[in-house]
Amino acid sequence: MRRTLWGRASSVNVQKVLWTLDELALDCARIDAGGRHGRVDTDEFARLNPNRRVPVLDEDGFVLWESHAIMRHLAAGAGGPGSGQPRLRARADQWMEFTVTTLQPPFLALFWQLVRLPEARRDPGVLRARRPELDAALGVLDDRLATTTWLAGDDFTLADIAAGSLMHRITDLGLADTGLEALHRWHRALGARPGYRAHVATSYEELRRA
Ligand SMILES: N[C@@H](CCC(=O)N[C@@H](CS)C(=O)NCC(=O)O)C(=O)O
Incomplete structure (x- = not known):
């Protein structure tokens, strides 16, 4: 194929x-x-x-x-994570939906303010309004990861890839409080995966506008 x-x-x-x-x-x-x-x-x-x-x-x-x-x-x-395990797949789906509806929107709003928009077009009001939303979403992830190794449970799934793909930029920009210990433990575990290192933990300088 x-x-x-x-x-x-x-x-x-x-x-x-x-x-x-x-x-x-x-x-x-x-x-x-x-x-x-x-x-x-x-x-x-x-x-x-x-x-x-x-x-x-x-x-x-x-x-x-x-x-x-x-x-x-x-x-x-490819018979990947979650195949043949409907409840694991459902739990992973739940966290993928959470990523797209709850975690990613405030992250993207902050990323545009801090990186993508030129200085003259940035709006501190957006930062103030959306930061608590991101904090709340990261808090939900931290609570979950305080009880499980990976987002869907004991197994690494697509949910870890979906949410985890945002973590390099979130931590690099200092947006994840150091007190979120479980979140940072999970992020370190993601960092041990070659796919994360090759595709996610990469420079985003080409996106930056002065
Ligand atoms: N919900 C879509 C969002 C796709 C999306 O917004 N992609 C952005 C890049 S992250 C895009 O194509 N932006 C226009 C561009 O890069 O020129 C998905 O998850 O695939």
Whole structure:
């Protein structure tokens, strides 16, 4: 099967898929798209994803967008984490949904304020408003990880990849209180995984605007 992933390696949503591919030991070509690479504005790309967002997976013409859908598809096809264990899979899904609805929105708002927007367009009011939301979400993760090794339980799952893909930038920007001991213990465990080191713990300087 010929598998291609469209998306720039600096995107956290692309990183989630790259890390998943690494965990599953699946081969995949990658085409840079989005950000400074452009391409998402072309008609060709709109036919792949009408939202003009990355990542997009193409498997012999089967085209799929939305990072979490892509991760689940890859894991299901490769007999990855959660396959054949419906409750583990459901618990992992719960934390993946939490990531996309509760953790990622305040993180992205803060990331734009601290990194992506030029100084003149930053708004301290956004930082003040969204920081408590991120703190609350990280507190929920910390409480969970105080009782389990990984987010879904004893096993590493896609939930750890989904939420864990944000952790490099969150900690690098000093947004995770040092008192969140379980969260930091989990983050260190993620750091021992080659896929995290190769695809997530990477520079985001190309995204910075002065
Ligand atoms: N919910 C989507 C979000 C996709 C998304 O917003 N991707 C961003 C990058 S993280 C994007 O394509 N931005 C436009 C660009 O990079 O040019 C997913 O998880 O795949």
